[in-house]
Each structure stands twice: as structure tokens, then as C-alpha cells.
Amino acid sequence: MNEMPFMFFTSLVLGDTGDSNLRNTSLASDDDLSDGSDITPQQPLLDPEDWFLTKQEITASRGGVPRSDMAVYTTGNKVTSYTVTNEFFNAVYNDLSKTKEGDRVMLAAWMVALASLKPNIDPTGAKTGLKKMFAGIVQRGGNVNILGWANLLIPYMPFNVKARDAVNSIPSFSVNGAIALFIFDDRTNPTLSQHQKTLIFASNSSSGKNDNPVAYVGGIDLSNDRWDTIYHNNSAIRDAAKITFENQGWIDGQLRIHGPAAKDVARNFIARWNSDYLPCQDLDDHLLDLENPTYGKIPPLDYTSSNTTSRLGNQNVQITRTYSCQYEHYKEFAPKGETSLFQARIKAIKNARNFIYIEDQFFIFVPELLDALMKVMPRIQCLIVVTQSKRAHLRIFATSSTCIKWSSQFGQSIRTSFKSTRRRQTGNF
Known part of the structure; x- marks a missing residue:
């Protein structure tokens, strides 16, 4: 993965x-x-250096190739944890609603479905459904880019295709050409999956010395089955909103990062999107309705604030990743793979x-x-x-x-x- x-x-x-x-x-x-x-x-141990991988250890996890586009770790981030899925959905709704002209929303997902973010008050998703929210961003002049895994698991594939079609049908904004674009990503070994679940809110350009993006990182997809409460007793709400698919409830977590670490999450997404090796170019992708529309590269982040520190919060954050060393098409960002997540776990256990x-x-x-x-x-x-x-x-x-x-x-x-x-x-x- x-x-x-x-x-x-x-x-x-x-x-x-x-x-x-x-x-x-x-x-x-x-x-x-x-x-x-x-x-x-x-x-x-109380020092971040005791827990985080060093620059040399990150390089070693990448087969000797330095990771030049991301910080070793960052300080002063504000991190909020969501251990109940409806709280995560509420937070995402709030951030999506606050986007304005020139903002960018970037979503990497294992699965996407046209779910309502607030099914307890909007079971049909007429006001809080994902398509409605993404369309609102574009209508305000913001761009939406979605990288969804080319999920071949039969129970889930129809939901992904339906979400792709809905997002790509959103009209562009006539004033600045803002668009919403969903593409499938199959750039991994056949037995693996694109398991990154990140959501980034960033500005096209920001000159504020304290301005930083927001990024969600964790295990929750914006999909069916996921919305639930801490008591797991809202079956009627879940059923009315057609949330229930294979599970009667859901336990997972997500974290909201506001600070320079969110820039690293965004840079990871941008590197994947902008890779010269295009995803889903085979005949079977066409037959399975996973073929992507023509799309262009997206610009890098444009922030003047520090890439390593801020005063937004008290959390020190290190972004770690897994990219297969056996897959040959990560040339721009992980030519020999990356196992920094694996090495970080080992170091944390030992300490x-x-x-x-x-x-x-x-x-x-x-x-x-x-x-x-x-x-x-x-x-x-x-x-x-x-x-x-x-x-x-x-x-x-x-x-x-x-x-x-x-x-x-x-x-x-x-x-x-x-x-x-x-x-x-x-x-x-």
C-alpha cells in the first residue's frame, strides 16, 4: 500500500x-x-529528535535518495484529532464551506462516494452532499482536484465511478476558469492499493507570514459506511441516508493539521498529480470505465510563510510515507521507493x-x-x-x-x- x-x-x-x-x-x-x-x-523521552527520523534516516529509507521537497519535521502545528467519524465529517463540512475564490482543495482517497456530510439533518445530501459541496467551491472560484485509487474491488467500484462522473460534470467557473476534476490513479503494483487518505485546503498564493494550509490525514474516506456517532446507535439515520453498505457502524480516526506540516502533505499530493507517468492508460481501464479525461499539471504551493515552523499550535509533526521500491514509476518523488513510515514505527517502538x-x-x-x-x-x-x-x-x-x-x-x-x-x-x- x-x-x-x-x-x-x-x-x-x-x-x-x-x-x-x-x-x-x-x-x-x-x-x-x-x-x-x-x-x-x-x-x-521528550525531545522530537528522539522520536522522529533524522534527515539521514529518511534518506536511507529512500534507497539513498534525499527527500528534498519536504521538511524533516515541522514545529508549531495545530493538530486536532477526530476519533468519531461524524465529528470528522462536520469539520470537513466547515472547511469546505469556508473556501473562497483562489482556494485549492486536494483530496487523495482509497474510496469516494456521493455521501452526505450531515446525514442527520440532510439525508439526501441536497445541501451537504459531496457533489453539492464541491460544486459550491467551484462556483466561488476555487479548484478541486481528486486522486482516487482505481479500485477494482467490485463492491466499491460503482461508487467511485459514480463519484468521478458527478464531480467531472460540475461546470467550470466563468470568471477565473476554476474547475473540479476527479482522476483515477493506478500507479502502484497490481497487488497493492493507493491507500493515502488526505484532504488539503490551500490558497493559490499567500503572502501572510503566518498563513498555512490545512490538511487532514488518517484512515477515514469520504464515503458510505463511514458516518457514525460515538454511541453507534444511529442505524435509522444511516439507513435513511443510504450510508449503510457493508457495516452497521464505523470506528476510525483522522487528524486535522494546520501549519507547515500541511505543506508537506500538499506537496506529496501535487507530486503524485504532476507525475509525467500518467495513470490509467491501459485498454482495461477503458473497458472498466476508469479511463481519465485529459488533465494538466497543477501549480506548486505559493506561501511565503516558513516551511518548518509556525506559532499556530504546539505540535511537532513529521510526515512519513510508503512507496514501493519495486515500482518503477515514482521517478519524480520516490525513484527508489520510500519506507519512512516503517522506519518511523521501528524507531518509536525502540524509544x-x-x-x-x-x-x-x-x-x-x-x-x-x-x-x-x-x-x-x-x-x-x-x-x-x-x-x-x-x-x-x-x-x-x-x-x-x-x-x-x-x-x-x-x-x-x-x-x-x-x-x-x-x-x-x-x-x-
């Missing part, structure tokens, strides 16, 4: 998940049930002093990550792992037996090695 999460350095408070699956996880008779409170806490919290959709066995965990387990108080149940794996992928095997292998390796070390590992292994 081509992914682009980020690491952010700030204080987090983790509460009780309330998940009965975690509380009821079966334990062997010789497991020590200590919660780790009997272990003396250690002073955690943990008291606890590690892992929330992972699949928790597939990765030897390097297991080795890093094994090295720190003797000293930390607690390792918490939250992942999907095996039943969820089977529901999502018809051929997921290997995925389940790898997930179980990862979990059992940890349990077997540390079942008597006064460490608690929880999750659906």
Missing part, C-alpha cells in the same frame, strides 16, 4: 476502550495478570519507555516490528494491541486465511515470549 500517515509529538491520554473482546481475551494459567503498575515508570499502544486493522506479522517489540518488552509496563476479530477479516476479504494466519502468528509470538513477564497483551489474535 502507498500510505502517508504521520508521526506527531505531543501528550496523549488513552482511556478505557470498553471493548468486551479485549476484556474477555483468554489467558493461559501461567500468565501474569499484573497491569504493570508494580513496575517503576521511567522518564519518557518507548513505559507503554506501547498499537491499533492496527490487520496486525500482520512483520519480523522487523516483532524484533523491535521483543527488545523493549522486558522494560515497559504494558503493551496494548487492538485489532480486528478473525470474523471481520473473513467478512472483508474472501481469501483472508493467510491474513488471519499472519495476524495470529504475530500475536502468538508476543504471547509465547512474554506470558510470564508481568506484561499484558490484549487484542483479538
Whole structure:
């Protein structure tokens, strides 16, 4: 997968998940049930440099090719977390509504559907649906660019195609030629997917010394199934708005970054869009209705504010990415691939002093990550792992037996090695 999460350095408070699956996880008779409170806490590392990859480490993750178009890390960002999907949808609605002439909206998605952003008050999406919101941006003189993965998964493909057709039917703005354009992106190995889920709000040009873009980064697509509340008890609203597709609710997270780190997210999008190697040029793309319209390159960011620091907030942010080293068409921005996300995870695990919290959709066995965990387990108080149940794996992928095997292998390796070390590992292994 081509992914682009980020690491952010700030204080987090983790509460009780309330998940009965975690509380009821079966334990062997010789497991020590200590919660780790009997272990003396250690002073955690507090400097960003302790957690973030260095410039040299980023270069190494790129096969020796420097990453010259993005900062090593940035300071003074304002980061807002959304752990409930309707709160994320509300925030996106507010940002879309505030766009004005000369603004740019750039969306990279795994899936897009013509969903209502406020289904509780607008189930049909007549006022808050994605097409209506994007059309409003263009009518105010702003541009919309969408990179959607050329998703061949049959249940989802019709939604993506319908969204593409709707967005590309929006009339251009007669005053400044602003447009909305949705293209499909298949520039990845056939067995992988474009898994970046980012949304950027930027100005065409800004001379303010404190002006910075806004970027959302995380795991939530603007699509059906996603809108939900913290109580997961709004089935009537979801059904009335035709949100429910394969799931009766949704748990995921997204972060809103306002600051120089958002410039890095935007530059990643622009580099993908402007690549000389055009996506979806094969005959099968035409047959599958994934063929793209003719489109041009989009301009780089034009901000005079600092690329590395601001005073908007207190968060230090490092953008990390995954681009396959085996794919040959990332020549402009990752000619030898990039595994900075993977390396950042390993570094973070090794620097943990008291606890590690892992929330992972699949928790597939990765030897390097297991080795890093094994090295720190003797000293930390607690390792918490939250992942999907095996039943969820089977529901999502018809051929997921290997995925389940790898997930179980990862979990059992940890349990077997540390079942008597006064460490608690929880999750659906």
C-alpha cells in the first residue's frame, strides 16, 4: 500500500476502550495478570529528535535518495484529532464551506462516494452532499482536484465511478476558469492499493507570514459506511441516508493539521498529480470505465510563510510515507521507493519507555516490528494491541486465511515470549 500517515509529538491520554473482546481475551494459567503498575515508570523521552527520523534516516529509507521537497519535521502545528467519524465529517463540512475564490482543495482517497456530510439533518445530501459541496467551491472560484485509487474491488467500484462522473460534470467557473476534476490513479503494483487518505485546503498564493494550509490525514474516506456517532446507535439515520453498505457502524480516526506540516502533505499530493507517468492508460481501464479525461499539471504551493515552523499550535509533526521500491514509476518523488513510515514505527517502538499502544486493522506479522517489540518488552509496563476479530477479516476479504494466519502468528509470538513477564497483551489474535 502507498500510505502517508504521520508521526506527531505531543501528550496523549488513552482511556478505557470498553471493548468486551479485549476484556474477555483468554489467558493461559501461567500468565501474569499484573497491569504493570508494580513496575517503576521511567522518564519518557521528550525531545522530537528522539522520536522522529533524522534527515539521514529518511534518506536511507529512500534507497539513498534525499527527500528534498519536504521538511524533516515541522514545529508549531495545530493538530486536532477526530476519533468519531461524524465529528470528522462536520469539520470537513466547515472547511469546505469556508473556501473562497483562489482556494485549492486536494483530496487523495482509497474510496469516494456521493455521501452526505450531515446525514442527520440532510439525508439526501441536497445541501451537504459531496457533489453539492464541491460544486459550491467551484462556483466561488476555487479548484478541486481528486486522486482516487482505481479500485477494482467490485463492491466499491460503482461508487467511485459514480463519484468521478458527478464531480467531472460540475461546470467550470466563468470568471477565473476554476474547475473540479476527479482522476483515477493506478500507479502502484497490481497487488497493492493507493491507500493515502488526505484532504488539503490551500490558497493559490499567500503572502501572510503566518498563513498555512490545512490538511487532514488518517484512515477515514469520504464515503458510505463511514458516518457514525460515538454511541453507534444511529442505524435509522444511516439507513435513511443510504450510508449503510457493508457495516452497521464505523470506528476510525483522522487528524486535522494546520501549519507547515500541511505543506508537506500538499506537496506529496501535487507530486503524485504532476507525475509525467500518467495513470490509467491501459485498454482495461477503458473497458472498466476508469479511463481519465485529459488533465494538466497543477501549480506548486505559493506561501511565503516558513516551511518548518509556525506559532499556530504546539505540535511537532513529521510526515512519513510508503512507496514501493519495486515500482518503477515514482521517478519524480520516490525513484527508489520510500519506507519512512516503517522506519518511523521501528524507531518509536525502540524509544518507548513505559507503554506501547498499537491499533492496527490487520496486525500482520512483520519480523522487523516483532524484533523491535521483543527488545523493549522486558522494560515497559504494558503493551496494548487492538485489532480486528478473525470474523471481520473473513467478512472483508474472501481469501483472508493467510491474513488471519499472519495476524495470529504475530500475536502468538508476543504471547509465547512474554506470558510470564508481568506484561499484558490484549487484542483479538
